[in-house]
Amino acid sequence: MPPTLKDVAERAGVSIKTVSNVVNGYAFITPATRERVERAIAETGYRPNLGARNLRKGRTGFIVLAVPELDNPYFAELTGLVITAAHRRQWTVLVEQTQGSREREQAVITSMGPQRIDAAILSPLAMEPSDLERADPATPLVLLGERDIPGPADHVAIDNVAAARTVVEHLISIGRRRIAVIGDQPGKNGGTGALRIAGHRQALDAAGLPHDPAMVLPVENYQRADGAAAMARLLDLPEPPDAVFCCNDLLAIGAMRTATDRGISIPGNVAIAGFDDIAEGGYSSPTLTTIAPDKEAIAEAAVNLADKRVDPIRGGRGAKSAESEDVEAPYALKVRESTAGRAGRDGADGAAGMAGMAGTGR
Numbered sequence: 001m002p003p004t005l006k007d008v009a010e011r012a013g014v015s016i017k018t019v020s021n022v023v024n025g026y027a028f029i030t031p032a033t034r035e036r037v038e039r040a041i042a043e044t045g046y047r048p049n050l051g052a053r054n055l056r057k058g059r060t061g062f063i064v065l066a067v068p069e070l071d072n073p074y075f076a077e078l079t080g081l082v083i084t085a086a087h088r089r090q091w092t093v094l095v096e097q098t099q100g101s102r103e104r105e106q107a108v109i110t111s112m113g114p115q116r117i118d119a120a121i122l123s124p125l126a127m128e129p130s131d132l133e134r135a136d137p138a139t140p141l142v143l144l145g146e147r148d149i150p151g152p153a154d155h156v157a158i159d160n161v162a163a164a165r166t167v168v169e170h171l172i173s174i175g176r177r178r179i180a181v182i183g184d185q186p187g188k189n190g191g192t193g194a195l196r197i198a199g200h201r202q203a204l205d206a207a208g209l210p211h212d213p214a215m216v217l218p219v220e221n222y223q224r225a226d227g228a229a230a231m232a233r234l235l236d237l238p239e240p241p242d243a244v245f246c247c248n249d250l251l252a253i254g255a256m257r258t259a260t261d262r263g264i265s266i267p268g269n270v271a272i273a274g275f276d277d278i279a280e281g282g283y284s285s286p287t288l289t290t291i292a293p294d295k296e297a298i299a300e301a302a303v304n305l306a307d308k309r310v311d312p313i314r315g316g317r318g319a320k321s322a323e324s325e326d327v328e329a330p331y332a333l334k335v336r337e338s339t340a341g342r343a344g345r346d347g348a349d350g351a352a353g354m355a356g357m358a359g360t361g362r
Contacts, residue, residue: 003044012040063306064120066096066108072222072250073278074295075123078144081299082121089307091118102126109135119306124149125191140309142302146192154305156298156327160192163291163331164199165206167273168245170289170333172207174340176243176271179204180215182230182255183222183247192222196247196275215241222247227254235262242270243339249274249281249290256284256338271339286337294330301327 005023009016014037022029022037029037040046065082067075083093094117098104105127108120119140124147132151135141141153146160171179181200185193197216204211214237219226227246231254234241246252252274259266266272266286274281277292305325 003046005046007044008037008040008046011044012036060116060118061090062092062094062117063303064094064096064108064117064122066098066105066120066122068098068100068123068125070095070097073280074248074276077278078123078295078299081296082303085299085303089303091303098122098125100125102128102131106131106134109139109141118310121302121306140306142305144298144302146195152324154302154309154325154327156301156305156329158293158298158329158331160195161199161202163293164196164245164247164275165203166199166331166333167275167289167291168200168203169207170335171243171245171271171273171339172203172209174267174271177209178212178215178239178241179209179243179245180217180234180241181245181247182217182219182227182234182251184216184218185220186218193247196245200245219251222251224250224254224257227251228258229254231255231258235259235264240270244270244272246272246274249276249278249288252288252290252338253280253284256286256288267337267339267341273339277334282336284338286342289336289339290334292332292334294332297329301329 005016005019009019012019014033018029018033019037019040022034023041063086065079067079069075070079079093079095086093096104096108098108105122105124108122109131117139119142121142121144123144127147127149129149129151132141132149132153135152137152143149143153143155145157149155168179168181179200181197183193184197185191201211215234217230217233219230227250230251231244234244235258244252244255246255252272256266256272259270259272264270271289273289273291275291277290277295281288281290305327
């Protein structure tokens, strides 16, 4: 017979209830007792019956995470962090890739009923407020990212406008005056491009610098090839920029490739900065200055909100209809070689700027 809670309790010299509390992660257990119980669990080979536990709690044990692109390093990193945070709460994460399609985003919130999942975490690109009216009110929904869609859903994001303003202010602080931006996406109001370009404009206005429409480059997608092509157009201008802010790191890496191929010195002739702090940026040549959202905090906040809505003691299913929450996660400016050069890399991987984190009812 497989070992039971009773076997663990006898080996640890505690009650069955104490073993249950340790297994279920209750906080009010002394470190010594927790260590003794965990050692007994390891020695007996006890494995909790997650199916039975979830049944007792009225949970399925599954949540859905839907992101636009799994081949985008930012979303790949975020997915791993959500899975880690969910695992600590005994959840299995079902991952869906939407490709930014409104239909596929709608499917996430309409086809996953409460009998199959406990909650859904979605990073929407195309969803509209009216789409939330079709969501099952019994299945908690947490939205990630820039699109703060009014309605019965919690939301986790950083302040994209302030973060973009921070990185452009850094470019101004190192003496750059013709600062272009790559990443405009006309027609996608309220999306990533619109918010980050607004931050670019705010920084220019505050510094009294002109706003040149020729310096705002649209792209179809936020991929390396799009950044490379946009940078070529900037370098072909009669007066090329002396700095470029790219709305994500993939665009920036593509832009750096074009500049390097043309023999343009980075940051000597043109400083380049990105957004997202993907791992690739720390190993590019030169290394990439970027805005680093606290992805771990974003993942933890999203899973915590989902758990709060599912837990009957903390609100229970459908509690999201009472009052949704906005959580603002912190970010940092990481100054690296693409703007500071090799000689100016003081604290290259340290935080140069920070934003606070707060959760507020909406």
